[in-house]
Amino acid sequence: MSASAEGGLRLGSEIQSLAAAGRVNMAELVRPALQELARQTKETVDLAVFRDDHMVFVDQVIGTHRLRTVSAVGEVFPMTDTANGKAALSLMEDDKVVAIAAQELKSDGEIRRPLSDFLKEIEDVRASGIAWDLSEHTEGISAAGFAFQDTVGLIYAISVPVPSHRFEGLKGALAEKLLDVRGEVLKLV
Numbered sequence: 001m002s003a004s005a006e007g008g009l010r011l012g013s014e015i016q017s018l019a020a021a022g023r024v025n026m027a028e029l030v031r032p033a034l035q036e037l038a039r040q041t042k043e044t045v046d047l048a049v050f051r052d053d054h055m056v057f058v059d060q061v062i063g064t065h066r067l068r069t070v071s072a073v074g075e076v077f078p079m080t081d082t083a084n085g086k087a088a089l090s091l092m093e094d095d096k097v098v099a100i101a102a103q104e105l106k107s108d109g110e111i112r113r114p115l116s117d118f119l120k121e122i123e124d125v126r127a128s129g130i131a132w133d134l135s136e137h138t139e140g141i142s143a144a145g146f147a148f149q150d151t152v153g154l155i156y157a158i159s160v161p162v163p164s165h166r167f168e169g170l171k172g173a174l175a176e177k178l179l180d181v182r183g184e185v186l187k188l189v
Contacts, residue, residue, distance in 0.1 A: 026156055027059035029188055033181050034061045034158065040177055041170070043160050044069050046145075048077065048084045050155040053100050055084045058156075069141050069161040077137065080104045080118060084157035086131035087147035090122050091155050097122055129182060130175050131157075135164050142167035144174050146182045150189050158185065 027047055038045045038061040045063075048055040055077045062070055071077075079085030080101050089097045101118050125131045133143040145159025158181065160174055167174075 026150060026154075026189075030156075030158070030185055031059060031061075033184050033188075034059065037061075037158075037160065037177060037181050038063055041160060041174065043162050043170075043174075046071060046084065046159050046161065048088075048157050048159070050088045050157075053103070054078060055082065055088060055157060065163075065166075067163055067166075069143075069163065071161070078104055080113075081133060081136035082159070083131045083133040083143035083145035083161075084147070084159040086122065086125055086133070087145045087157045087159070088155045090125040090131065091147050091149060094119075128175075130178055131159075133159075133161075134167075140164050144171070144178055146178050148182065148185055148189060158182075 026049070030047060034045045034047060041063070042065050043063040045061045046057055047059040048057045050056075057071050057073050057075045057077070060071065060073060062068065077085060079089055089100065092100075097119065098115065101122075102115055105112050105115060105118060129146055131145050131147070133141075133145075135142050137143075140163060141161050142164045143159050143161040145157050147155055147157040149155050158178070160178065162170060162174070
């Protein structure tokens with residue numbers, strides 16, 4: 001510790017390092033669940049975290065299908081047309097959802113989708129626990145996902161992106177598997 005210019009005390013780098021070490025590495029904690037879901041579905045499974053007004057991919061287990069979806073760890077995704085973004089928004093207060101969605105739904109001055117329709121979808125996600133991206137973010141790729149919070153309030157989402165031609169036949173089973181994984185993850189966090 002050292003004295004700060006304002007007259008108070010400032011934590012030294014050693015204490016800041018200790019505090020950082022005490023935080024849970026969510027990617028390590030949930031990786032076994034991601035691996036098991038990828039094994040069961042043969043599809044890619046992603047873990048993303050909410051940052052500011054977007055989702056950032058922090059881990060991924062790549063599926064075994066020859067035709068599969070892959071995003072880079074560190075890649076940034078929007079909130080309103082992705083399964084992980086919608087799932088994360090479903091855990092937020094309505095005013096925050098409106099602030100993020102209203103800005104994002106206006107694309108180049110045009111309203112891509114009425115905010116009221118989007119808010120209804122978020123209510124559906126809250127009720128079911130599963131968010132959907134039906135070729136919204138990327139043509140030809142659909143996804144399903146759920147979100148959860150850690151003990152300090154960070155919002156994470158686990159999602160399974162699938163080539164759309166395969167998605168429709170997998171949708172029901174995928175929702176069930178995601179809800180099972182959600183139950184396991186909630187026990188961990």
